[in-house]
Amino acid sequence: MNRVAILFLLFFPLLGAAQEDAFAEDAFFIRKIYDEALTRSRCYDWLNFLTRRIGGRLAGSPQSAAAVEYTRQVLDSLQLDSVWLQSCMVPYWVRGDKEQVRIVNSLKMGTVDLNGLALGNSVGTGTMGITASVVEVKGLDQVDSLGEALRNKIVFFNGSMDPTQLNTFNAYGKAAGQRVWGASRASRYGALGVLVRSLTTRLDDIPHTGSTVYEEGVTPIPAIAISTRDAELLSRLLQEEPVRVFMRNTSQNLGEVPSFNVIGEIKGSEFPEEIILVGGHLDSWDVGTGAHDDGAGCVQAMDILHLARLMGYRPKRTIRCVLFMNEENGLRGARAYWKWSDEKGEYHMAAIESDRGGFTPRGFTADGHEEVFNEKFRKVIEWLPLLEPYGLNFRKGGSGADISGLKGQKGLLFGFEPDSQRYFDYHHTPIDGVDVVNKRELELGAAAIMSLVYLLDKYGI
């Protein structure tokens, strides 16, 4: 309670008596949230089940259906006002056989197998695979300048994440274009396939998957991520001799299948039409078990409702937990939700997404419609003295993919922002498991989000 005491001393002289009382009440309630989250949270157990018992939850997969049912049951057990599934159609992509990426007949090195992982949505090479000469590029622009020289080649995108960015998401944002658009761009000039350097600042043997998108009108060509260490090797070899690579994947898009968002809510007692959404995405990639991305966000969102119940907290506004389906390779769940919510004329006063991993909280990014954002953000900033003792801050910035489409409702959109240093060690890889999630860090995230929900609910914006 030491920090709370310090807060009193710091801020009491500035406040009137009524404000003092409110500040004291809020400071104590937030401290209580943290006490509860650090002792009675169930989010780590839920994450354990979601990852170890169910596993990777690619949209459309049997595991994704299991995750829908499991989380629905958990929400059902919390005695909420309502729990329901919201249907959506999702693309069902399957990886197929273990990918092969092989340097063939190098003069210096002979034949070398590289660690490869097909990008999500990638078409397959056909069962015989593709063998072709490799051309290295650093990014999309270089593809355009090389143009026809890429015909019948395998294009190797070797742009790397900038390690000097303190926030690794900034480095990711700059480097992700080659993964998303590389195949389409190279296909314009007749390339046969693409290899993409994995998106991580680490130098290791672990390939990172993630979505690739085929632009309308281009011939889809296969795309495989290779590990950063293998990217370095391939690049060095290309400086010394022409290199031919054999690549093979049997990935396929199996069309659309039905799936669901999972939703639970506690109805507001005074302003039920003002919705505070907390959410994450329930799907993950098929490799690994999607612990940080985004099992962590889902169980934190569920824990908000759980903590509210534990603490006997009756919200004035409606608190709704939404676990979105298909964020990774389609955003279909989110789109279905936005459409449904807009058609009902709903108003999301605030939405908070947790989709940057289950690490120690640092704060929230905030975003919103330009007509209202600055005024609303100013209001939120006033809560900082209550949140800073917990290491939380606000900054302007994108919120989360699944809630971004709610901007038109003119509420505030928040992205929960934990420490970013380790996220891209695990992102979209086989090692994103619950063993690399720290229980306390995960719980602190739930407490941070619940604290913001409490202030949003109490004061409105």
Next chain:
Amino acid sequence: MNRVAILFLLFFPLLGAAQEDAFAEDAFFIRKIYDEALTRSRCYDWLNFLTRRIGGRLAGSPQSAAAVEYTRQVLDSLQLDSVWLQSCMVPYWVRGDKEQVRIVNSLKMGTVDLNGLALGNSVGTGTMGITASVVEVKGLDQVDSLGEALRNKIVFFNGSMDPTQLNTFNAYGKAAGQRVWGASRASRYGALGVLVRSLTTRLDDIPHTGSTVYEEGVTPIPAIAISTRDAELLSRLLQEEPVRVFMRNTSQNLGEVPSFNVIGEIKGSEFPEEIILVGGHLDSWDVGTGAHDDGAGCVQAMDILHLARLMGYRPKRTIRCVLFMNEENGLRGARAYWKWSDEKGEYHMAAIESDRGGFTPRGFTADGHEEVFNEKFRKVIEWLPLLEPYGLNFRKGGSGADISGLKGQKGLLFGFEPDSQRYFDYHHTPIDGVDVVNKRELELGAAAIMSLVYLLDKYGI
């Protein structure tokens, strides 16, 4: 550079022209420190060698001698003004056979083996071990109130770390007394041995070692830590029936052996007599490989000199890296250093110890002699606008065990403070290895310390 630009906008209106220039120079230099640390640091490679090639480095062990020689060679390779070893005598304690802790002939559970690890400095049970009834206590005070009832018993200290403390070191500080003093206290009343609940907020099967201290005049009795899960089991069982435990360890103190602190320095060009010390402790426990505790601190301290060289930085004041020996079970290296430094009439203008793990930096604790502390601390606080963009803060608080004895020289003492959430998952256990250290987090720590060293060196205090 975005943050730097924001800093300009925020602070330029408040500053005179000369101050503006200085602020700009400092902001850019600190940004450059981070760029270098995140791209050309060698601290992770050094840590890899220290942990994987050398291993656990208990004072007096052959591995500790290897670590002295390895780090001396590394410092030698940095072309410093001087590198030397400072001798000291250290206690050499050896663990002996694998410890046994066994619940015998329980009515409910039969015979159950618990996960035990002798506390450092513990005497052995003798080769036949000890079997006795167990009495559970929550802390030292309870020992005094039970008094003679503990004669010929095994006392089980089951105080736990408070999970609601945001900073886990606070929880550790409150709970560590039973580990350090439990054996002595119980021995006063004729107990035969002690079992101690491991110091971690996690519930798992991993016992944590750490030092126990025998008070003068008491009969030393053996002390073994058990895992938190086993502590819970033992406690539950004690509520249902009397429990007898067999405990056995063959640990011994082998007397004193010679060892060394490792020191390297760059002489100051203007004020060579004003010393800025950066340090960590080179010894670790024998289990695990002492990666966070305190390999991380050592390689960060070495990296300060490396970064200075890389950047062609010529300090005005003397920058000295000290790798202390025997912090864990004696502090003999530190005591030898203090004595030597005081006798030479040295002045440590500042000393910074990194001994809280290689996690994402949050700032520094600061401490110092009461006659000068407040005034000097005010000076340091003025640098916050330069450090806050990197997530760094200052707070008053203890610095580090190895530098605490320099307080009499009336400089400022700092403890580097990283995020504390994961530290006690690994502390003093077999799983404190380089695989649980994140390279970027480690490098950011080196950059944070180097930034403070730069400001201390440029402006003095």
